[in-house]
Amino acid sequence: MSLTRDSTRPNTTVVGKTYENPLGYADGRVRTNPDPFGFQYRGRYYCVATDEQGVRASWSDDMVLWHDAGYVLQTPGRRHFWAPCVTYSEGQFYLYYSSAPADSSDPHDEHLMMASAENPLGPYAHRHTFFDSFSIDPHVVRDDDGHRYMFYSTNDPASADESLIGTSIFVDRLDAFDSLSGSPRPVVCPTLPQEMFEANRFGDGRDWYTVEGATYITRRDRAFMTYSGNAYVRENYFVGYSRAKIDGPIRELDWTKYPNDHEHSPLIARTREVEGTGHNSIVVGPDLVDLWILYHARDAADLLDSRREQRTMRMDPLFVDGGRLDTPAPTSTPGPAPAGPQLADLFTDDAETAPVWKHREGSWTIAEGEARTAEGGTHRLVSAQHVGHYRAQVWLASASAQPTSDSRLGFVAYANGDERIEIALRIAEGVLVVEHAVAGLVTELARVSVQVQDPTAFRLLEVDRGPRFIDIRLDDLSVLSVPYVVGHGVLGRGAVGLAASVDGARFSAFALTEHVDLWGERLAAWVDYYAADAGVDVVLSGNGSEAGLAGAAGALVLVSRDSREGSTTVHDFELSQAQPGRVVFTAYDAGEADRVILEVAAGTARLLQVTPEGATQISEIPDVALSFSVRCAVSGGLLTLRVGGQTVEVPVGPSAFTQRIEIEGGRLCGVEITWSARNNVRKVEQ
Secondary structure (H helix, E strand, O other): OOOOOOOOOOOOEEOOOEEOOOOEEOOOOOOOOOOOEEEEEOOEEEEEEOEOOOEEEEEEOOOOEEEEEEEEEOOOOEEEEEEEEEEEEOOEEEEEEEEEEOOOOOHHHOEEEEEEEOOOOOOOEEEEEOOOOOEEEEEEEEOOOOOEEEEEEEOOOOOOOOOOOEEEEEEEEEEEOOEEOOOOEEEEOOOOHHHEEEOOOOOOOOOEEEEEEEEEEEEOOEEEEEEEEOOOOOOOOEEEEEEEEOOOOHHHOOOEEOEEOOEEOOOEOOOOOEEEEEEEEEEEOOOOOOEEEEEEEEEOOOOOOOOOOOOEEEEEEEEEEOOEEEOOOOOOOOEEOOOOOOEEEOOOOOHHHOOOEEEEEOOEEEEOOEEEEOOOOEEEEEEOOOEOOEEEEEEEEEOOOOOOOOOEEEEEEEEEOOEEEEEEEEOOOOEEEEEEEEOOEEEEEEEEEOOOOOOOOOEEEEEEEOOOEEEEEEOOEEEEEEEOOEOOEOOOOEEEEEEEEOOOEEEEEEEEEEEEEEEHHHHHHHHHOEEEOOOEEEEOOOOOOOOEEEEOOEOEEEEEOOOOOOEEEEEEEEEOOOOOOEEEEEEEEOOOOOEEEEEEEOOEEEEEEEEOOEEEEEEEEOOOOOEEEEEEEEEOOEEEEEEOOEEEEEEOOOOOOEEEEEEEOEEEEEEEEEEOOOOOOOEEOO
16 A cells, blocks of 8 residues: 555565665666655654755665655745755754756756645645755754754865866755754865866866765764766766764865765775766664665666656665765675664554564553553553663653653663663653663663753654663764763663653654774773783773773783674774784684684785695785774674775574684774674564
8 A cells, every 4th residue: 555644554564675776666667766755753764865856755665665755845936956965853854955947958057945734744834935046955864963954066166276167066954944044154166177067168278167966964073075076977076985984064064075075985986887967865774773875876778868867776884984974886686684773662553463563551542653642640561572782762741741750751761670761751840851760769870951841742753772771862973971880880781671651642653773893992891802912002082082902911812702693793804004013803603614714904804715635725805905894794704804895794503602803913892792683573564
């Protein structure tokens, strides 16, 4: 069935195992969706895209199978609706886009605008026009300083080289959703010959250059901005990226292209099968961990025809490799679909039938994508499964427009016996509180003021429970980081849940994946995961840029304390520039005669497999940077390992296995572990 704007989700089937580009639609029709911008709201993915007659939208529950929603914005007298993006706040969706007068054939008549709606699928109504000059490709993000910033592209002079005239990317602060501060700053300008849009564009010898389509993401202490270069109608349209150290507000960051401003090394570029790769957005997958890049491209075999749209929506995984971005895009063959969370409930039916919850307290009504509590009393849902360290999210809202002062709703971050840690949003007071309860004694661990304009609007609560801390985000804003060595010591595995009291509450799209990310000061918890055979030098700096583990007297040797079976690991290494460094990473160790070993030295990675017959080199990967990541996972008897931009698959046994790290002349900078979804109950519509 197809969903209208007022439909609710029916019972559905389990996520598929593969995806293939270009992405398909439930009705079987081939659709284009150029300049795709993806976002997630209440567990569902939405995409808005360029179209001649308006902004088109699609939706998906798994990012693989999409449903066309038609036009969500059309404006009489205007056309060329270009490169939209959406941001959400307090029950309102704000759509930023460009369009031109219907009677104009001049592309420079594209002006940046904003429309709004109460539903992700609209209908959106135009509210504001920002500029009366050429302005395109908006991207709005929220910084941890509380402000929102808009990246956009315009023809204002920005390049330090006067010969490189053209379109550049700027950033400005949004003082309101329809108001910029008026202090734009250029962040990415033309510097490369590959960014030329058109030679001798004006007939006077001047070439025109274009960088456009900014998308901003962060990873630990570093920011990345992808962009598109040259012309979308050219076969060599490409995605590149810039990098910046996070040392201030978004507007103040200093950007440098990868690998530098004068060397071309695209993230996504044409292949024999695919051309015109460009204009992307980046979304976090259903497992709350993996990054996916949405972009458009054309089939190279399809003769370019300016009379019809040929750019189709595609996606591929996006990785952070040391200080670089890495993706296999553009792919043309099937690949593993986005992973689901370990625990999830979309609340499409009664909680009694859902395997997520074991304990129910109070009165709950679960239907139509929501779990609702009655007024009065205390209400809790507690998971059947105990988890350790995790990443979780839930959308929540008050059922009352005027909640009472003692009304609470929130998340049970830990529950085991008579001990509990609870994150409670007190909307009437405008505070978020973290409390620890044990044997009836309640202690407040932390609190922070939060802004709530509409209590009935859904807002996103995100929780990361690490080895000794709980990080909390509310509405895309980091609000608290709480140490939780409390009571009788560091908490172990426990249940999680949802909680509310006094006024009625609404919850939607709960998801959780067991996950831990150790870097910077958080590397202090390395001893929870590894044993060392000698002394370890631990450097923990505030911003993480110098943090790492090294051998106190030479080589560092670490062995995982537990089996890595059923997990995906990412280890970040950095070798010294001053002296020859070497990493020997045993990605799979099931015994002396059953190992897979990666050796990295002098910029080359060699992969060896050890069997009872001896050791065999199965792959050699050149051009591995001094700062690099090793990603590996085992599934179905196959070890998948990615390093230096290449993926290698090695058949292995079904045994439990450990991992071993040996480093000389370098350091281990970070470790990320994601445990697989052993009980994946996430559902999607067919």
